[in-house]
Amino acid sequence: MSEPSLSTGAPVSSSSRSGGDDALPVVIIGAGLGGLTVALNLAEQGQKVVVLAKRDLGEAATAWAQGGIVGVLGSDDSVESHVRDTQEAGAGLVDEHTARYIAQNSAQAIEWLVAQGVPFSPDPSGPLGLHLTREGGHAVRRIAHAADATGKAIHEALLARARAHPNVELRARWMAVDLITNRHVKKSDGRPQCHGVYALDIDSGRVETLPARAVVLATGGVGKVYRYTSNPETSTGDGIAMAWRAGCRVANMEFIQFHPTCLYHPQERSFLITEALRGEGGLLRLPGVKLEGDSDDSPWGSRFMPEHDARGELAPRDIVARAIDFEMKKHGLDHVWLDATHLGEAFLKEHFPTIHARCLELGIDIARQPIPVVPAAHYTCGGVVTDLSGRSDLPGLYAVGEATYTGLHGANRLASNSLLECVVLGHSCVDAILQAPVPQPPKLPAWDESLVENADEQVVIAHNWDELRLLMWNYVGIVRTTRRLERALHRIKLLKDEIDDYYANFRVNRDLLELRNLVVCAELIVRSALMRHESRGLHYSRDFPHTLPVSFPTVLTRKAKSR
Structure with a gap:
């Protein structure tokens, strides 16, 4: 296979073009940066x-x-x-x-x-x-x-x-x-x-x-x-x-990145506090906790990242997220502080206007108060x-x-x-x-919903959605064990059977389709995690705490099944 090159927009040959108005389009699913590029x-x-x-x-x-x-x-x-x-x-x-x-x-x-x-x-x-x-x-x-x-x-x-x-x-x-x-x-x-x-x-x-x-x-x-x-x-x-x-x-589905610093606030559960804030000097602290021998005179508590990694707050995300998780459990905390008060109001408004404004709306002046943060699932x-x-x-x-x-x-x-x-x-x-050669399209069948009916139990979808997400958070989170993973897989398979039955008998809607996809991905994550008998990067297992000298990607394969 030839080495791909970054397209410069130069014309391609006429044989590669799509042809007239009746030619097949390329269908792109998703309108983010990848899809729009x-x-x-x-x-x-x-x-x-x-x-x-x-x-x-x-x-x-x-x-x-x-x-x-x-x-x-x-x-x-x-x-x-x-x-x-x-x-x-x-x-x-x-x-x-x-x-x-x-x-x-x-x-x-x-x-x-x-x-x-x-x-x-x-x-x-x-x-x-x-x-x-x-x-x-x-x-x-x-x-x-x-x-x-x-x-x-x-x-x-x-x-x-x-x-x-x-x-x-x-x-x-x-x-x-x-x-x-x-x-x-x-x-x-x-x-x-x-x-x-x-x-x-x-x-x-x-x-x-x-x-x-x-x-x-x-x-x-x-x-x-x-x-x-x-x-x-x-x-x-x-x-x-x-x-x-x-x-x-x-x-590699076991490697789910948890961003170390998501805003902890009852009115805002998905607001990210960018890593760039730590890159510019933001410090992670323990609310109300002073460590033994700590000479830090900050009123917000002691820094803890230097105890976990020599790079402190600039360590890779997996290390920082695990450190926060460890300290929260050790001290019984709901969150830690991200302290940027020493950077000054003018600097924060210029470089972090979105964070400054949103936190202010929620009653947090980041130029004068630390930001409450917790890890949250961030990247696959x-x-x-x-x-x-x-x-x-x-x-x-x-x-x-x-x-x-x-x-x-x-x-x-x-x-x-x-x-x-x-x-x-x-x-x-x-x-x-x-x-690629332009395919000759076969006659494609229309979607068949002749044997399905309208769903009258939407509450089942909502219940399964909540159960799946809580299960994954508690059993397949930042720190894992084999027993938790096995229990998670058992329950996921039961949920999957329920969801598949629902999908086969009722007209589709967005909530049902998303739940159907999520339960598939949950199973892939857990199966991948059970296959990795070591701790590496974003996958940390108490049963296999050491990193093996040589490792390989976790690849899952299946055969397509009929609908």
Whole structure:
């Protein structure tokens, strides 16, 4: 397989183009950074694109990203340094080839975003005229950002471009039900192929058959499988579950990153306090606790991170999250403090305006008070196995972003590598789609709901949803044991049977589809965790506390089953 390259937008041959108005579109499931990167670049090449967003177009996980995006730009930086930091954070499971390819293309990714109109925070003396910040696990300042709302700035810029492009059709409040593969086609030639997708118009309740030249999964992660998460409502593992049902491999699902610092407040359960705040000098403290021998005179309590790691607050996320979890349990705390008061009000308002304003709305003046924080499920480091062009095991099916396993994140994602992966591999995915033979579409069957009825027990969905998320939080969280995992798997299988029965007998709706996908992902997480007999990165087991000298990705395989 040839090495993918970051697309420059150069024309492709006429044989690779989609042809006339009746040609098959590429269907992209998800309207975040990965999906929009693919959509805009395909559209520029004359390819018709349909983008499905199951909620409003602005609600993708990308818009929630605060910190920034990695770019190897400064004179004090290098590709080797970025690769080294990625490998160290990934705890021995990072694919070096993947990390190097993405680092090598990081500067071009930033340049492309600038060309799309993304308003990064400026610094006339900085590379490309941009201000660069530093986050945990990075050796130098290499994070391009738009104050503390980088994802929102990126998403709004790309959405504006997509809305204006004649080759892009954006469908808000449409949700993919399942992929259409050979098992749905009566007269199939037997060769595996993704032919399209069944999609639910959430407002009308109608399921439409969408034939496609290719389908791209850009659906994000599985954060909503946990009770506490920094993720938006969209993060229900839809792409991972659909690909698994279609027979694709998934890998490294045990590595769920818990962000160390989510705001602890009864009115705000999903507000992230960016790692960049610690990068700029924020300190973690124990509320009301003074450690023996501590000379710190802060009224907010003692620092504790130096006791856990020499890098203190700038240690990788898995270390910081475990340290917070340990200290909370040790001292019986509901939260810890993130103290940024010493940075000054002017600095905080300039660099962290979103956090400053939101906390102030909730009665917390971060220039004068510490911020109460707890860890929360944040990022899925595993997912659908793909190559560096987004190809999955199923021809015609591609995936980009958090829904994938590419080898970049290993056992723990390095901060701000996620947005970079979306852009770099989004470009190479476009090249792969355009270079693939254009399929001759078979006649696809319409969605059959002739034997189903309207659900009259929605309470069952709500109950199962709550039970699953609490189960995952208590048994499959930051610290795990084999007994907890086995109990979790037993209950998940019972829940899955209940949900599958419900799915088979009632008309689909978004809540049921999301629950169906979440329970699949929960099973994949637990099965992967039970297979790893060591502690590494984001997976910590009390029964296997040591890290093995050599380890490999956890890869799960299944055969596709009929509906």
